[in-house]
Amino acid sequence: MGQELVPWGPWGPDDRDEPTEAGAATEAGAPGDRPTAVDAGAGPEPPWGYLDQYLWYTCDILSDHLAGTLDARPMVATTARLRPGERPLAVGPAFYLTWRAVGDGSWTHSGVVAFGHPALVAGTLIGSAMGNAARRRAAQAAVRPRWVPEASGEVVVSDLGFHFLNPVAAAYTWDWGTPTSMEMVGPERLQCGFVGGNGGHVAAQLHTPWASLIFVLTALHAFPAHPRLLSCAWLPPGFEARCARLGYPLRFPDRLRPAGPTPA
Template sequence: MAEQWTQRDRALWLTCEMALAGARGRPVRPPTPVPSPVRPQLADAETLLAAGPFTRYVLRAGDGSYRRSSGFFFATGAVGLAATAAVAAGQLVGNARRKRAAERDAAPRWEAAGTGLLTVSTHGFYLSAPGGLAAWPYAAVGACEVGRPGLVDLSGQSTTGPVRWLLESDWAELLFAMWALAAHPGHPPLASGAWLPPGWVERAVSLRAGDDGVARGLPGIP
């Protein structure tokens, strides 16, 4: 069966088109109106570029506590002394096992912390969720990386203090590219093209059969 052009491929291709336009100083516009309920509010000349579902992850530490067994058992006689030793050994093994489990639980881990609609614009991004709308200008993001295809790892300053999130979305790469072009144009992965999934450009060009105007500018911007 021949490979199919997917919605994810379309999102990445449009991401490349808009990122290249921004890198070359041209107006950045989506090909069609963006289906988002968000009203542009970060700048007068702001343009909404794309919108789609997101999942947010936050880094949390587990409990890390454990209950040490210290029950006292003692019996006399040869059989009783052997039983006492066996119980003591079992307690040591059980305590060690519970301690290891507690240490694993205490290790920080990423946990899902909500879903909603991500809207990316020329001046920032918006997270629409049941709890409300959060508007993020790119200047409020201090660091951003593509952690894996479809996911960005970002740190920023929110209205309640510093945060670090993972955002998973078909438009994660667009968020990264727009942020980097606006706030950190020397970002190494942006310049090298490493922010795109490995091998995706070649696959996309083969599927689009000659429509390589965008691909000629990749990898690397510009």
């Protein structure tokens, strides 16, 4: 479950999701199946895209956060239940997944008693045995943990934490100090650990274009020495220059620029 630091894209084998589980979320329309910002040096300059826009606003929000001027930003509309004084900063689509098994290994054995012609009896018993074997394999597979899509909905990022809203499922709220671990495992894919309501550890992912914003705000509050924060690997390489080339001047706080090499 641990994630080692990898630079922004290509995430490749260091993205530890099992292909089938990741595919399940993508087929449902997760943000990860849309084009993402790329390094301009990799080929022809791609046009300004939706993720460029999210990352541009991420940097803009972070600039105001570090300058202490969030109150000057326009109020963002949201249906999230806010705490006194809480200020919403961004709202967007999200998929919520947890790392868990989908079964306990139990299955129902079907016992068949057949009478009649020997060929009919043999066919019935063979069919029953094949059905039992299939149920046993399915039960064994269900015990293995995997990323399970729990709900699609909306993520709300505020100055105090972030919320996940779903019209039919429970709403979740995390303060910046709630996660016990935090990592970006791919573009728009945030993985975190936290202690659940029953006291057990929960590993979860949020697939959202606001993943970088949530990661940086969490890291600034709870993981200030996180390698991805210090190396600015939550942004595509060359993003600031790309913004300038395409006519979107970027506000980028100096505090978030990667530190230079340590003097010998």
